[in-house]
Amino acid sequence: MANRKVSLLVLDDEPWNMSWLEDFAASEGVELRMVSTYDEAVQEASKEAPDIAVVDIMIGATSEEVVGVTLASVPAEWVGLRFVRYLRATLARSKDKTAIIVYTVLDRDELAKVVEDAFQGVYCVKSNVEHFRGTLLAAVARFKQK
């Protein structure tokens, strides 16, 4: 079905992002749900699986992890990553296909690698507005064409 209403679920603890994402989603005709905690995210995703989930990967990270630490693994404590795990476990049992886009405020190549290794098929976008918007737009366009 062409031009269907695409649903987008955003997990981000940064309230500043809300208003520009609202404008972005409205202009694309995307149904937007924004949550800031793991519980809210699970609740929303279980109500209706989103077409696209955008997850701030480092919610719950300590400042040390945000700044300067070289990560060798995916920290279990990160709320964003817990939600990615939840989505993947849930999606594995359902026919719904949610595109998962994770991002972080920092350009952390080693972090992207750790995430891509752990969650194959998850888009890990760079801390680059153009890249982030481009990835999101491409995902929206893909779902509109479905």
Add this chain to the structure above:
Amino acid sequence: MTKPKGFVIRRKAEPAGGEEGKRVPSQSSEPGSPPVPAPEPAPPPANYFDAAFLDNLAHQLIAPLQCIENHCQNILDNRVPPDRVNVRLREVVGHARVTISLAQRMRFLHQLVTNPDEHYQVEQVPFHKIVSQWIDGFNNYQPALKAKGINVDIHHDEMNGLSDVLATPLAVQQVIMNLYDNAAKYARDKCRIDVSARERGSFVEVTFRHPGVPIAEEYRERIFDRGFRSPAVEKIRAPGTGVGLWVCRRLMRAMKGDIVCVPQGLHGETEFRLSWQIAK
């Protein structure tokens, strides 16, 4: 994205283990032989604090700047309805102001570190403005505090009526941010932080109190030493470097006030008292 927070110089922490990734395991050379402990993490390099300063600065500036870019890009792409453009531009101005304020605080902290004995120019500040900073600080840390179920009681009605004090607004902001940063790490889950104030002699004294990691009597002064971390904090592997409280005391004393940690018995509450001189 992470919102800007109070500047706290950090050191590296050991990576945490995860479901997918694993901590570096203890290694055993032979089956049955005792495990060889993982090597101690290397101490931070001598210039680590400088490097962390820059990294932290970069991190804190990126979030508001990205918001500005996204809003502007939306406007340029005609994604914002005409009747909402002014609202969004006002938000952009707000983000720009936050960014500038951050940069100013960074410069201020640079002075603090490079000229540790310097006294800052203090000015007469209405106490309700300091109360506003406590509220702003809470709002800034709300996501971190909310994640731990922590709430804050700021007794603003009584506090707003207190005398003007001698202070440096940027320093006040930094002290408050650092205390909330500590509380977000060390306060007990689902507790309440209590912020109150009273006049005591020629000072206004603010009490910042919450249940949390207990501070033993012998460490109540040492926690203000640069780099010191109490064994209780080390034991729970809480992140941090032992610099935040040092910064707080340096700033409070630079304003001719002080910060102390006082014993709280039964519930192991952490209580800091901050004093600012009353402006004559």
